[in-house]
Structure formats: structure tokens, C-alpha cells
Amino acid sequence: MIAHSVDDPFYYLHNFRQVLLWVEHRYEDLLDKHELAFIRTFSQLQAPAQALLVRMVMRKGELFRSDRLDYVEIGDTALALQPLQALGWVREPEELDLAQLFALLRKDELARCFATQLVRPRAAKHELMAQLQPLALAARSLAEWFPGCEVRILQWCLQPLCDRMRLLFFGNLYQDWSDFVLADLGLLRYEQVPFSTDSRALHYRAEVDLAMALHQCAERLEQGDDPRSILAVMEGLHSDNAWLARRHARLQFALGQQCERRGDWDLAMAVYAQCNHAQARIRQVRVLERSEQWPEAHAMALQMAAAPANALEVQALERMLPRLARKLGGPPQRRQRVAPLELIELQLPAEHAALGVEEAVRQHLALEGGQVHYVENTLFNSLFGLLCWEAVFAPVPGAFFNPFQAGPQDLHDGDFRQRRAALFERCLGRLDDGSHRQAILDCYVAKQGLQSPFVFWPMLSEQLLEQALACLPPAQLKHCFQRLLQDIRSNRAGMPDLIQFWPEQGRYRMVEVKGPGDRLQDNQLRWLAFCREHGLPVAVCHVRWSDTP
Incomplete structure (x- = not known):
């Protein structure tokens, strides 16, 4: 794709045009008649109308004040709006609820709008809302809310359609139009991989619908909606598409965690049992344990131990099985002994704590010789x-x-x-x-x-x-x-904080640093065990702060 200089006032419009061309060329068979009509009608609009549309697409939300849509390169906003309104792409909303009104109007405008209903009109904006909420005011038009209001409120009506364009282009909905700007500025540069005809994230219309539905479910979970209502929507959302399957599993796992937090053990078990997330099986054992179903938890743990799915399960079961055996009245079980790691016990001046524990240890080790770097993962x-x-x-x-x-x-x-x-x-x-x-x-x-x-x-x-x-x-x-x-997601993290080189001798040592009260995390323990198994020199450094110089 052609990069456009941000010095060009219409750089964002050029980028949007490229996305539409890309999507139409590669995904025409996945577009419905409304989406195809949008692409083709958009291309026939004059540049000011196109630019104003893209400005609204790139901004947050779908409601805008008319006086916040003034852009030098576009010129007369009212003129640019006319074809968008004629097409029904932009309109004045028939009614606004109280929250929408508060998001759009300034504090002084709200004070005038509700002059007869506010006890303390000079209070902060959130306090004005608190005064009005007990009145349970129904949604109504702007003219009814605020007769004589100087601004118009405009609603951009095709955000879902443009989100689909973004999904088809990026293959996800966490990337947005700012990626173009960062690339144009040279702040983000990407490897140029040749695209073949089958280089598509989504292959069927149903997959596009599913991706949008999963995104909406994830937003509902973030907003605190009831997990049961979200799960009811997700029951029919399944696909063989690898990206969508991963997204579905992550969302399902997050819903299971939310059920756990609520203490809904039966639902958490049901969710995890259907989930393909790497940690879903071990969470089932944990739910049974937390709900004090010891025999069931022990039986499931033994079954998993016979054929663990990954290193994370092996590690978790090593802790769980002895604990569950004790709960069932069995004899104490010795944990498998491992070869000891090299330990470094340091007492450093308390004022060095301001450096951060890793940097304080790095500087101390550097005094002993060698070149010491903070590298972690x-x-x-x-x-x-x-x-x-x-x-x-x-x-x-x-x-x-x-x-x-x-x-x-x-x-x-x-x-x-x-x-x-x-x-x-x-x-x-x-x-x-x-x-x-x-x-x-x-x-x-x-x-x-x-x-x-x-x-x-x-x-x-x-x-x-x-x-x-x-x-x-x-x-x-x-x-x-x-x-x-073997497991990129799990194994790319947990590596020791520091590495110390002695180039003249051609040797090195890794050092995991732990401050007071800090302990080794599970992924760190797995890396340390790997280092021990394969002879990689590694030490664990425990730091205490001393008030004496």
C-alpha cells in the first residue's frame, strides 16, 4: 500500500480510500449489497463530504456536536454534510437520553438547560447528573431538552458497517485507523510479506458475522454484563477458523473466570468444560477444590496427571495433588526434590531501592566484574x-x-x-x-x-x-x-531479569532478582527448571534493604 505523508491534510482520507479498495478487491464475495453500495457511493462523493465522513469514522462514538466538526481542509461543514444527510448516513437523532445529553453538552449549557430542576447549578458536571437521575427523565429530542440550543447534534449511522470494513482489512478489531498514521510517521514499520490470493483472515460471510458477535460479547463482558446472558449468545458461535476459535476460547475462559469471581461454581465448571483454552482444564480442578468437592477434584487431577496437556498443567498438578490428598485424609506426600539453584543473598542500602530492585542488583553485580544487562524476556x-x-x-x-x-x-x-x-x-x-x-x-x-x-x-x-x-x-x-x-504463548515470558557476561572468558550467568516479599512466579519456575535441566548457568538473587550505609 502507498504511504501518505501526514503533511497532506487529507492523509486520513487517502488511507480510508485504500482500505475500501483493498476490502472490495479481496473480500467482494463476503460483502452484502449494502456494503458494496456504500463503497461505490462513497467513491462518487466530493472530497469534502468523504473527508467529513472519515473524520466521524475515526472519532469515538456516533454522536457529534456540529460545532466540533469544523476542519480547515474540509471547509464549509454544512455543505459537506448535505450529501451525507441526503443518503441517510448522517442524521439528527430523534431523541437523546440523559446520559447522551450530558456527554454532548458543556456544563454551562446543562445549567441553562435544567435551570428550573437543579438545586445546585454550579456543582461539578457529575454532581449535576446525580441531581437529575432521581427524576427518571425520559429520552426526548434535543429541541425538547433544550429549546433554543445553539448547536445541532449529528448522528453517524454507519459505524457498524465501517467496523466490518476495519475487521476485513486488519483481520481483527483491536487495530484501528491510527496504525496508518503511525506508519506514515515512520513510528511503526512492518515487514512486507507478499500476499497471495488466499491471504485472507476470514473466508465466509458467516465468519465475519461471528467475529463481530464475539467482539460485541467481549465488550459486554468488559461492561460487567451477566455472564449467563453473554453465554446464551455464545452458544451458537462456533467456527473452524483458527483465529475465531482462539478468540472464542479466550472469551469463554474470561467468562469462566468471571463466574469463579462470583462464586457460581456450577456455571464455571460448565464453561471450562467446553473451553479449549490452555488453562481451562486446570481451572476445572481449581473450581472443584474451591467449592470443596475434594473427591471430584482429586479424581480429575489424577486423570489429568496421567496425560498432561502442557507444562503448565504439570506444574499446577504437582502442587494440587498433595494438597488434595491431604484433604481426603491421605498421608503427607513428599514433593519431588530438585537440584538446588545458585542463590545470591544481597543486603543493599535502602536508598538504592529508588533505582528499582533489578537496577540496584545490576549495578552491584557490575562492580564485581563482567558486563551486566537488564534483559528479562x-x-x-x-x-x-x-x-x-x-x-x-x-x-x-x-x-x-x-x-x-x-x-x-x-x-x-x-x-x-x-x-x-x-x-x-x-x-x-x-x-x-x-x-x-x-x-x-x-x-x-x-x-x-x-x-x-x-x-x-x-x-x-x-x-x-x-x-x-x-x-x-x-x-x-x-x-x-x-x-x-513448543509453546510460544507460555514460554516467551518468565526468563531471568539480568544477564552477566564475561566476554574475555566466553562465559555468562543469568540472574533472577527478587525483592523483599517477592516470590518466583510459575513461568519463572518453569524456566529455571529448564535451565537446571540443560546446564544453563542461572542464579536467584534475594535482596534485602538495609538502613545502615
Whole structure:
């Protein structure tokens, strides 16, 4: 797509036109007659009317004051509105409720509007609303609310249609028109992946409808609606589309959590039982435990332990099974002993706490020698992303479908690696023949600043990269990268906070930092166990603050 300079006053209009052309070209078979008519009618409007429409699309909400729609590049707003109103795309609402009126009018206007009903007209705006709510005022027209009001209220009527255009273009509804602006400014730059004819996020009209319905359900959950009413809507929302299935599972899991918070154990169990989320099975055991159904919880935990689905389940069951056995009156069970980690006990001056515990430890360790960096999850992910760039951004059918993707759509699918098996084998093979160093450095230069789901450019300096490649054994890197590929969503986080290099000696040490009262999280424990298993040098540093210098 062509980037437009933000110096062009109509840059936003050019971007919107491109989206419509893109959607019409790639998704014409998924558009209904109203959507096709909108695209074609829009193209025939004069530029001022087009621009005013796009301004409303890009703004929040669907109701606007006429005096807030003045734009220099558009000129006469009233003239630009005429064709939009004639088409029925913009209208003056027949009635407004009290909340809508308060969102649109200024405080002084509200004080005049309700002069005879307000006891304290000079109070804050939210207090004015509190004074009027007990009156249970019915919705009515603006003229009835406020005779002689100087402004007009305009309603943009096609936001759902334009949201569908955005969904088809981006393949989601969390990206919006600001992505164009950030790209035009050069603040976000994307890898240019070639698109094939089947490079589409959604393939059937029913999938578009389902995506919109899931989005509306998620909004209702955020607004605090009753989970039962949302679940009733979701009962018929199923699809084989991988993106929609993931979205459905995340939303279903969130609904299960909301049921748990409400103590609705039966409904939580029913929701989790139908959910494909990675944590849904373990939450079922937890719900049974929290509702004191010990035998059922123990039986389910034993069944899961026989065939755990992932490392998260293994870890959770190691805690749950002994606890549940005790609840059933069984003998105490010893937890499996593991080899101890290297521990560092530090007592640092209390004034160093202002630095943050990680930075305070980093500075202390640097005094002992070596080069110490705060990296947490950024370094190993970045090295993986640079080495495997060609595999991650391979033009696999359906993985890329718009120019604003930081990564492939199927990144968290179970077959992500398999669909690119030969490419990943070639990339990881460079760790065996020693060519990985140059490949990583070349990619660091060639792809500098491009969006990636793995590479953290602000944290990745040339110095850090050189030290890492000098000190990190390729065999250990390969173990880390293979673990990452086993479960990208879970394993890309939890890595130690600091890394200490001794370039002259070609060695390193990772350090997980814990301040007073802090404890190791589950994903951190899993990474530490992995490091112990594969011989990666790692230590856990416990910090206490001292008032004495």
C-alpha cells in the first residue's frame, strides 16, 4: 500500500480510500449489497463530504456536536454534510437520553438547560447528573431538552458497517485507523510479506458475522454484563477458523473466570468444560477444590496427571495433588526434590531501592566484574527472532493478510512450527554449523526497526548482541529456541531479569532478582527448571534493604 505523508491534510482520507479498495478487491464475495453500495457511493462523493465522513469514522462514538466538526481542509461543514444527510448516513437523532445529553453538552449549557430542576447549578458536571437521575427523565429530542440550543447534534449511522470494513482489512478489531498514521510517521514499520490470493483472515460471510458477535460479547463482558446472558449468545458461535476459535476460547475462559469471581461454581465448571483454552482444564480442578468437592477434584487431577496437556498443567498438578490428598485424609506426600539453584543473598542500602530492585542488583553485580544487562524476556526472544526471521515471516497461506501485521496470524496455533518445518530446521541448523552469528548480525542490520513478535529493538544494542553471541553457547541457544517453539504463548515470558557476561572468558550467568516479599512466579519456575535441566548457568538473587550505609 502507498504511504501518505501526514503533511497532506487529507492523509486520513487517502488511507480510508485504500482500505475500501483493498476490502472490495479481496473480500467482494463476503460483502452484502449494502456494503458494496456504500463503497461505490462513497467513491462518487466530493472530497469534502468523504473527508467529513472519515473524520466521524475515526472519532469515538456516533454522536457529534456540529460545532466540533469544523476542519480547515474540509471547509464549509454544512455543505459537506448535505450529501451525507441526503443518503441517510448522517442524521439528527430523534431523541437523546440523559446520559447522551450530558456527554454532548458543556456544563454551562446543562445549567441553562435544567435551570428550573437543579438545586445546585454550579456543582461539578457529575454532581449535576446525580441531581437529575432521581427524576427518571425520559429520552426526548434535543429541541425538547433544550429549546433554543445553539448547536445541532449529528448522528453517524454507519459505524457498524465501517467496523466490518476495519475487521476485513486488519483481520481483527483491536487495530484501528491510527496504525496508518503511525506508519506514515515512520513510528511503526512492518515487514512486507507478499500476499497471495488466499491471504485472507476470514473466508465466509458467516465468519465475519461471528467475529463481530464475539467482539460485541467481549465488550459486554468488559461492561460487567451477566455472564449467563453473554453465554446464551455464545452458544451458537462456533467456527473452524483458527483465529475465531482462539478468540472464542479466550472469551469463554474470561467468562469462566468471571463466574469463579462470583462464586457460581456450577456455571464455571460448565464453561471450562467446553473451553479449549490452555488453562481451562486446570481451572476445572481449581473450581472443584474451591467449592470443596475434594473427591471430584482429586479424581480429575489424577486423570489429568496421567496425560498432561502442557507444562503448565504439570506444574499446577504437582502442587494440587498433595494438597488434595491431604484433604481426603491421605498421608503427607513428599514433593519431588530438585537440584538446588545458585542463590545470591544481597543486603543493599535502602536508598538504592529508588533505582528499582533489578537496577540496584545490576549495578552491584557490575562492580564485581563482567558486563551486566537488564534483559528479562527480551534477549533470548530477540536472538530467536533474528535467527528465524525468514521462518516467522514466511508467506504461509492465511498467515499474512494486511500490510500492518507485526507477526503471522497463526503464531499461537499448535501447527505453527509444523507449517514452516523446513524453514525452522534450516534456521536452527545454523546453530549447529556456526553460521548463526553472522546470520543474526546480518538480520539485525537488514531488518532494523521492523515490527516483530520476538525482536525488542529498543533493548537490543550492538554491544549486547556482540557480547551475547560471544558468550552464549549455540547448543544452549538451540535448547532455548526449541522450548520457545513448543509453546510460544507460555514460554516467551518468565526468563531471568539480568544477564552477566564475561566476554574475555566466553562465559555468562543469568540472574533472577527478587525483592523483599517477592516470590518466583510459575513461568519463572518453569524456566529455571529448564535451565537446571540443560546446564544453563542461572542464579536467584534475594535482596534485602538495609538502613545502615
